[in-house]
Every structure is written in structure tokens, then in C-alpha cells.
Amino acid sequence: MAIGEINLNNIKKIMGGPIDNIKNQSKKYVIIKPGNIKKNIIAGILAEKFKISTDVIMKILPPGNITIVDSFGLNFNPKEIL
Numbered sequence: 001m002a003i004g005e006i007n008l009n010n011i012k013k014i015m016g017g018p019i020d021n022i023k024n025q026s027k028k029y030v031i032i033k034p035g036n037i038k039k040n041i042i043a044g045i046l047a048e049k050f051k052i053s054t055d056v057i058m059k060i061l062p063p064g065n066i067t068i069v070d071s072f073g074l075n076f077n078p079k080e081i082l
Contacts, residue, residue: 001016001017001018001019001031001032001033001062002016002017002018002019002021002022002023002026002029002030002031002032003015003016003022003029003030003032003046003057003060003061004022004023004025004026004028004029004030005026005027005028005029005050006022006025006026014050014052014056014057014060015060016060016061019031023072026073027072027073028049028050028072028073028074029071029072029073029074030046030049030068030069030070030071030072030074030078031068031069031070031071032061032062032066032067032068032069033066033067033069034062034064034065034066034067035065035066035067036065036067037065037066037067037068037081038065039058039061039063039064039065039066040054040058041081042057042061042066042068042081043057043058043061045068045076045081049074049075049076050074068081
């Protein structure tokens with residue numbers, strides 16, 4: 001799964017979905033998978049990077065713990081998050 005910033009009718013939106021779909025519509029996105037980091041920690045990090053509220057990210061993230069596999073256009077190294 002991926003989460004990325006898309007432009008819909010000149011309005012910035014954050015969308016979650018299959019990696020290929022997000023990759024084709026976004027220059028700023030992350031690839032996530034089930035992992036060992038609490039959802040609320042990941043939501044806080046992504047909210048800061050996308051400059052939106054944590055609540056928006058929390059609604060998009062799947063349930064359970066998560067790991068960020070890779071990041072594109074957001075200037076951070078997901079491997080530094082532990």
C-alpha cells in the first residue's frame with residue numbers, strides 16, 4: 001500500500017491505495033506495509049511530512065502496526081524511524 005499527495009482539481013489531497021495507482025498520481029508518497037511501529041507514531045510522522053493533520057492520516061492508514069518501506073519526494077529516510 002502507498003499513501004501520497006495528489007492534486008485533484010487544484011486541491012491538495014492525501015490518498016491511500018495500491019502502490020502503482022499512487023505512484024502514477026503523486027510525486028510525494030510513501031510505501032507502507034504491516035510492521036512493528038504503532039500506527040499513531042507513523043501518522044504523526046506522515047502528518048508532519050505532508051503538512052496536514054494527524055487525523056487525516058489516521059483515517060487512511062490500515063489497522064495495526066506499520067513500517068514505512070520507502071519514501072519518495074518527502075526528504076526523509078524511513079530506515080531512521082525506529
